[in-house]
Amino acid sequence: MNIFAFLLVGLCSGFLAGKIIEGHGFGALGDIIIGIVGAFIGGFFFTNSGFYNGSFIGAVITSTVGAMAFLLVAGLFQTVTRPRAG
Numbered sequence: 001m002n003i004f005a006f007l008l009v010g011l012c013s014g015f016l017a018g019k020i021i022e023g024h025g026f027g028a029l030g031d032i033i034i035g036i037v038g039a040f041i042g043g044f045f046f047t048n049s050g051f052y053n054g055s056f057i058g059a060v061i062t063s064t065v066g067a068m069a070f071l072l073v074a075g076l077f078q079t080v081t082r083p084r085a086g
Contacts, residue, residue: 009059010031011035012060013039018034021068034071038064039062042066
């Protein structure tokens with residue numbers, strides 16, 4: 001896959017995962033980074049389970065599922081700040 005297609009898959013999947021999990025995107029660069037991380041996570045799991053498809057749509061689906069998993073795990077480590085009473 002050439003670099004342009006890789007960035008396009010990352011952008012699409014990062015945007016979709018952000019919309020599904022958080023309700024908003026993270027900007028073009030943030031979506032690309034989340035999508036690329038998701039591509040590695042999703043590719044690992046889908047390839048090992050035998051469900052990987054080499055098409056563009058298959059890459060977007062694989063990357064989106066991986067990015068969603070990444071956002072869910074990252075959300076577990078997010079600190080919640082509460083306003084102080086008083």
